[in-house]
Amino acid sequence: MTTPPPAGGPSGAPAGGSRAVPPKPVQPKPVPPKPAHLPRVPRLHSASRETYVPGDGMLAWLPFRPTIRMRLTLLYGGMFLMAGVVLLLLMYFFVRQALHDVAPPSFVFGKDITVNGVPMTSEQFNQYLANRHDLASNSALNTLLRKSLTVLVCLAVIAFAAGYAMAGRVLRPLGRITRTAREVASSDLHRRIELDGPDDELKELADTFDDMLDRLDRSFDSQRRFVANASHELRTPLAINRTLLEVQLSDPAASPDLQQLGKTLLATNERSEQLVEGLLLLARSENELTDRRAVELSEVATRALEQTRAEAGKRDVELRSELGPAVVAGNGVLLERLALNLLQNAVRYNTAGGWVEITTAGVPGGGGELVVSNTGPVVPGYELEHIFEPFRRVKGADRTRSDKGVGLGLSIVRSVVRAHGGTVDATPRAGGGLTMRVRIPGA
Numbered sequence: 001m002t003t004p005p006p007a008g009g010p011s012g013a014p015a016g017g018s019r020a021v022p023p024k025p026v027q028p029k030p031v032p033p034k035p036a037h038l039p040r041v042p043r044l045h046s047a048s049r050e051t052y053v054p055g056d057g058m059l060a061w062l063p064f065r066p067t068i069r070m071r072l073t074l075l076y077g078g079m080f081l082m083a084g085v086v087l088l089l090l091m092y093f094f095v096r097q098a099l100h101d102v103a104p105p106s107f108v109f110g111k112d113i114t115v116n117g118v119p120m121t122s123e124q125f126n127q128y129l130a131n132r133h134d135l136a137s138n139s140a141l142n143t144l145l146r147k148s149l150t151v152l153v154c155l156a157v158i159a160f161a162a163g164y165a166m167a168g169r170v171l172r173p174l175g176r177i178t179r180t181a182r183e184v185a186s187s188d189l190h191r192r193i194e195l196d197g198p199d200d201e202l203k204e205l206a207d208t209f210d211d212m213l214d215r216l217d218r219s220f221d222s223q224r225r226f227v228a229n230a231s232h233e234l235r236t237p238l239a240i241n242r243t244l245l246e247v248q249l250s251d252p253a254a255s256p257d258l259q260q261l262g263k264t265l266l267a268t269n270e271r272s273e274q275l276v277e278g279l280l281l282l283a284r285s286e287n288e289l290t291d292r293r294a295v296e297l298s299e300v301a302t303r304a305l306e307q308t309r310a311e312a313g314k315r316d317v318e319l320r321s322e323l324g325p326a327v328v329a330g331n332g333v334l335l336e337r338l339a340l341n342l343l344q345n346a347v348r349y350n351t352a353g354g355w356v357e358i359t360t361a362g363v364p365g366g367g368g369e370l371v372v373s374n375t376g377p378v379v380p381g382y383e384l385e386h387i388f389e390p391f392r393r394v395k396g397a398d399r400t401r402s403d404k405g406v407g408l409g410l411s412i413v414r415s416v417v418r419a420h421g422g423t424v425d426a427t428p429r430a431g432g433g434l435t436m437r438v439r440i441p442g443a
Contacts, residue, residue, distance in 0.1 A: 068174070069167045076163030077156060084152045092145060099137040104129040173202040177209060184213060231276045238276065241269050292420075295332045297360040297368040297440070298323035304339035305358065312347045312356065319343075320357040326368025328440040330420040335440070338416045339370060341409040342436050346374035350433070366442030367422075376433035384426050388414040413438070 107129075109122040120128065173195050180193045192213060195206035248254060249262045301323050312319050328335070339358070346356040354375035363369050379387075390411040413436075417424045422440040429435055 069164065069171050072167035072170070073160060073164040076166065077160035080159040080163075081152075081156045084155065088145075088148050088152060091148070092141065095144060096137070096141055099140070104133050173197065173206065177202075177206055181209070190217065234276045235273070238269055238273050242266065242273070245269065292329040292331070294327050295330050295335055297326040297328055297335070297370055300332065300335045301339050301358050301360050301370060303336055304343050307340055308343040308347060311344070315347060315350065316352045317347050317350050318355040319347075320355055322357070322359040324359070324361040326360045326362045326370075328368045328420070328442055330440060334416045334419065338413050338438065339372075341413050342370075342372040342438070345409045346372050346376075346434070346436075350374055350376045354433070363439060368440055368442070370438045370440070371435065373429065373435045374433045375429070375431065378432045379428045379434055381428055384428065387426055388424070 104126075106126045107122055109125070112119045112121055113125060114120070115125065115128065176195065177193055180191055183191045192210050193206040194210065195203050197203055245262050245266045249259060249266070254262070301321065305319060305321055309319060343356060343358060350356065356372065356374040359371045361369050388410045390408055414424055417438055417440070420440050422438060424439075425437045427435045427437070
């Protein structure tokens with residue numbers, strides 16, 4: 001059933017005729033101005049350590065990361081210190097003014113008097129009293145200032161400590177939100193914050209974050225179910241096609257042309273089956289593992305090697321291995337598929353007379369490392385950024401043949417690594433080929 005053409009005719013022609021409409025002039029897009037400052041260097045986060053890179057702002061000179069708790073502590077303590085200094089200055093001014101107002105009265109004598117054995121007139125005696133009053137006032141003010149500064153410093157220390165504790169209590173829900181966000185970032189979309197407490201801005205933020213996670217979880221689950229259901233639905237007709245083709249090929253009366261056509265269709269059907277199986281495994285490996293067990297990487301690599309030897313022999317590729325003990329936490333079936341995909345990828349994209357080497361070893365702090373190196377064509381460094389994407393192939397390489405997979409091998413590897421909370425790196429070798437390094441954490 002064909003779709004009728006639109007009433008307006010071909011694109012660019014009006015509905016009432018066939019005259020070409022002159023195209024509208026295309027306005028060039030404005031070039032955005034270059035930023036006046038250099039972009040900030042991103043902070044690097046890892047499971048074991050955090051490297052702080054100073055950025056912009058008033059606290060960029062600090063050798064450590066200025067957290068919000070530290071900033072609130074400085075704000076609370078600084079405000080208290082400023083208020084204490086202002087109060088101390090006002091108190092000093094008012095006490096000085098009060099001492100000035102209570103100056104001693106003036107005396108007038110008819111004859112000289114003796115003070116401490118010194119004869120004085122009335123003017124000298126009044127000056128003597130004024131000097132003594134000034135000395136006593138200055139001494140009292142200095143004592144008041146010294147003791148007030150001591151008390152202010154002690155109270156400032158207490159204020160900074162209390163501010164640090166209060167800031168920690170206020171920011172405790174924010175820390176819970178951050179921890180949940182990190183767990184969600186590791187593909188665990190089922191986690192929720194579920195923050196209790198007063199209905200303030202932090203609870204509103206947590207509830208909004210939970211709502212967003214609900215929508216994302218439903219969206220990802222729907223996508224995975226669609227891929228899984230579609231893959232399952234495709235497996236039945238593909239199995240029927242394979243059976244029919246095998247029955248036809250087993251007929252001795254079939255002509256050579258029909259035999260060749262059947263073999264071609266059977267190879268195409270096998271490639272479609274591999275694609276469906278890859279989609280099923282990719283949909284399953286995207287989920288975060290909940291049941292983890294101790295798995296020996298050397299055993300996983302040994303089983304993958306046994307499954308790859310026949311194909312490597314057909315392609316004249318030598319398999320090498322150096323398997324050391326390495327115990328990781330994860331799913332043995334998925335890890336075996338990870339190693340098998342890496343070996344198959346290294347064998348298929350190799351050269352005749354080349355080699356593939358797989359090694360396993362433990363890493364400091366727990367966990368294991370699996371490394372697959374191979375010879376082959378030179379891979380440009382700029383292509384490594386997209387090498388783990390589905391159906392992505394290196395430019396210029398003959399990667400369209402059906403015997404080289406369906407373009408999901410490395411995508412499945414990345415999904416399995418993410419589900420185990422590990423890392424995978426690809427680096428080109430100097431003489432051609434790649435080195436794939438996978439690290440899986442331990443229990």
